[in-house]
Amino acid sequence: MNGHDELIELLGVYALDAVSPDERRAIEAHLEVCASCRAEVADHLEVAAGLSALSIASPPDDLFARILRGLDDTTDAATPTPGPVPRLHMLTAADPAVGASVPVPPAGTDATAATATTATAATAATAADASPPPASIDVARQARADRGRGGTMKVGAIIAAAAVVIAVLGLGLIQVTRHSRELDQQLAQPGIELAADQARADPASRQLPLKAADGTTGAVAVITPTGSGYLIPEQLDPLPADRTYQLWVIGDAGPISLGVLGNEPGVTGFHVQGPVGTVAITTEANGGAPAPTGSPLLATT
Amino acid sequence: MTSPPGSYESMSDANLVISIGRYDQDALAEIYRRHGAAVFGLASRLLQDRNLAEDIVQTVFVRLWEQPERFDPERGALRSFLLSHTHGRAVDLIRVETARRRREDKVEAQAIQPTYDLEREVVDLATAERVKAALAQLNDNERRAIELAYFQGRTYQEVAIALDEPEGTVKSRIRAGLKKMRVDLIDVSHEVL
Secondary structure, three states: OOOHHHHHOOHHHHHOOOOOHHHHHHHHHHHOOOHHHHHHHHHHHHHHHHHHHHHOOOOOOOHHHHHHHHHHHHHHHHOOOOOOHHHHHHOOOOOHHHHHOOOOOOOOOOHHHHOOOHHHHHHHHHHHHHOOOOOOOHHHHHHHHOOOOHHHHHHHHHHHHHHHHHHHOOOOHHHHHHHHHHHHHHHHOOOHHHHHHHHHHOOOOEEEEEEOOOOOEEEEEEEOOOOEEEEEEOOOOOOOOOEEEEEEEEEOOEEEEEEEEEOOOOOEEEEOOOOOOEEEEEEEEOOOOOOOOOOOOEEOO | OOOOOOHHHHOOHHHHHHHHOOOOHHHHHHHHHHHHHHHHHHHHHHHOOHHHHHHHHHHHHHHHHHOHHHOOHHHOOHHHHHHHHHHHHHHHHHHHHHHHHHHHHOOOOOOOOOOOOOOOOOOOHHHHHHHHHHHHOOOHHHHHHHHHHHHOOOOHHHHHHHHOOOHHHHHHHHHHHHHHHHHHHOOHHHOOO
16 A cells, blocks of 8 residues: 555545545655655645635634634743844845744734634735745744744643742732633643644654554554653444453563553543553453453554 | 734735744734634534534644644645645544444444535635536536545545445545546635635
């Protein structure tokens, strides 16, 4: 399934997210080295985007304001000083508005001004298409290089900021409450599935298929660079009530349990540190076992 | 100092993304104004749940804010980049939910009955004509295969079951259908509808 001729047949369904995770991985590895397939996928994505005109709908008026509130935390965490300023000289952009922007976003952006209105947007976009293309998105990339891993820093910075507020200011309780609520909201979003989803979308994450003896993938372990892991079941049949799936990492020190998953596991989080050996799933008696009692049902290769 | 009032409207999507790289929330607001309805609409269509769709919109725009460098203008328009992310996230949610239901119900997946007509809810007359022209080039099987995959988030294997056709046939039909629509639709994605 790795040859160009075989993969090319999948490019259409890949662009519509209609492939299996294994096929997706194979295609994306191929796209890294095949310009003609990249171009075809780009075309398919443009066509799909055109079709999506059939589903345009106005979002709630306050949705962008909610997005902005989330960004405030990100920005606070990531820009303690106006770091990107020195790089402004890199902008030779034909677009004066780019050079005029500043690294620290203006407070209190008027969210209502951002509410999507289809008719006026059409005019804007038509005008936008006529403006000269940027020299390179590398400017943005460079600007973000100093920012570090914003997504990872975000929660840590929120917690750190909250701790400082508690220690120094009694009045800071309001601030802590606000941060906590937002943190809760993030954690309560369609739950761990979204977190796993985001980890899976991060190219820096490792995706380890756990395969059965016949080669089929029963689950995927996604491990972020910080060691946060998610087990995403794909084909795990429910077990009898007195049995459970159990997740293991097997390294030089032998098998270490990463968790007892239950008899009908959903997406499960775990954490690993350092190099990860084989990740495996066994079936055990209810309650789990201190060490695997049989051969793994699924394992990474 | 911010950009002069109104200047954002004249900026290209790619230049707005550069401004986002400099933490310019007004640039993000302009991108949301241009593409937010498409992102929300697609997520709503796929998930049939406004709350989940709102979550997806937030995910998509926060990700653009946090990782603007992931948009490569040489690989396509910003709108298709955002919608691709939207579609992928929504489909992931659909499949997690489908897997959960299957486990709970302990039943095999039902054969899918394609009921949604792609031409049912065209919102813009000019665009409608273009999309209709594009769709008119497809035969019924191509249309239904694309509809099930794109708007219902089905894998091609599931589409094959629903349409009672070989998987290879479905793959080929979807690819051929997308190619047929290329000329008519590829410009649509560069416009805001």
